[in-house]
Amino acid sequence: MTLSDLLATAARDALAFADLLECLAPAQRQAPTPCAGWTIDDLATHVAVVCFRDAEAFHRARIQTSTPPGELTLVNPDLPDAIRLGVAHLRAAFDQAPDRWPVIPTPFGEFPVAAALRSLILEFGVHLDDLKIARGDRRPTLSPATVDALFGFGELFLLRQAQPVESRPVTLRLTAPSKSMAITWTGTHWVAGAGADEHRVEGSDDTIARLMLRRVAADDLVAAAIRPL
Numbered sequence: 001m002t003l004s005d006l007l008a009t010a011a012r013d014a015l016a017f018a019d020l021l022e023c024l025a026p027a028q029r030q031a032p033t034p035c036a037g038w039t040i041d042d043l044a045t046h047v048a049v050v051c052f053r054d055a056e057a058f059h060r061a062r063i064q065t066s067t068p069p070g071e072l073t074l075v076n077p078d079l080p081d082a083i084r085l086g087v088a089h090l091r092a093a094f095d096q097a098p099d100r101w102p103v104i105p106t107p108f109g110e111f112p113v114a115a116a117l118r119s120l121i122l123e124f125g126v127h128l129d130d131l132k133i134a135r136g137d138r139r140p141t142l143s144p145a146t147v148d149a150l151f152g153f154g155e156l157f158l159l160r161q162a163q164p165v166e167s168r169p170v171t172l173r174l175t176a177p178s179k180s181m182a183i184t185w186t187g188t189h190w191v192a193g194a195g196a197d198e199h200r201v202e203g204s205d206d207t208i209a210r211l212m213l214r215r216v217a218a219d220d221l222v223a224a225a226i227r228p229l
Contacts, residue, residue: 006117007094009145011087013124014051017044018083020131033134034215035127036228040134044079047127051086054106054120058093061104061113068105090120108160118149125149126213126229147209151179155192157212158183161227162190169196172225176208185225 001009021029021044029040038046049072056069074082104116111119125146142150150157158172158181165185171194173182184195199221201211210216214228 003094003097003114003117006114006121007091010117010120010124011091013121013128013143013146014047014083014087017047017124017128017131018080018087020128020135021083022080024135028135031134034130040131041079043127043130043134044083045074045077047124048074048077048079048082048086050120050123051083052089054116054123055086055090055093057104057106057116058090058113061102062093062096062098064102066103066105066110068107070107115153118152121145121149122153122229126215129215142206142209147178147205150209150212151176151181151205154179154181155183158226159190159192161212161229162225163227164189165221165224167221167224170221171196171198172221173198173200174208174211175200175202176205178205179208190225 021040024040029044031040032038033040033043035043035046053069053072060067060069101113103110104113106116106119108119125143129142129146153160158174162183167185167187169185169187171182171184173180173194175181182194182198183190183192186195201208201219201222203211207216211218211222212226214223214226218226
């Protein structure tokens with residue numbers, strides 16, 4: 001995908017989230033979501049913050065600063081409008097794009113521009129799915145673009161979400177038709193790739209993606225090792 005394709009995909013999912021949110025009554029927006037402890041309004045606030053804050057990171061890259069944007073607090077905003085403003089801010093960065101993008105100073109580290117956009121596709125695609133589930137859709141499917149973004153990060157995503165476990169060395173391997181990923185607990189820390197007896201989990205692309213995000217039931221090792229997004 002070109003940068004224009006990646007930008008369009010991220011913007012599409014963020015705007016779809018805003019449109020769906022706007023259709024909900026205030027009482028509906030207090031419903032729980034797949035993000036533990038968050039209501040729909042909590043989730044929407046998070047999406048609005050990420051949208052505007054990460055858009056700012058692209059603008060900072062344009063002036064070649066390595067300082068990432070800080071925390072952003074929204075006080076009683078019109079959340080659908082805040083998300084749309086964030087998308088406009090993101091698009092504006094690309095309307096004034098440099099001839100060659102430097103790395104993007106996101107709050108989670110510096111990323112090449114395509115990887116930073118894929119992070120937004122992942123963020124907005126996953127939370128659009130969370131919103132659909134929270135409003136009662138029990139048979140949603142992560143978009144192909146969201147799954148591609150997640151699998152594109154692959155083991156790096158698993159390492160980012162991994163946490164220490166009480167276990168002997170073990171390799172956790174997740175296998176879908178389009179991707180197989182493995183990380184290994186050495187007994188003290190996690191590393192990419194295989195290196196110990198394998199604990200294998202197989203499933204469809206959607207199932208393995210949801211398992212990586214901790215949006216479906218997980219066995220004991222996955223539940224202990226991988227934090228939900």
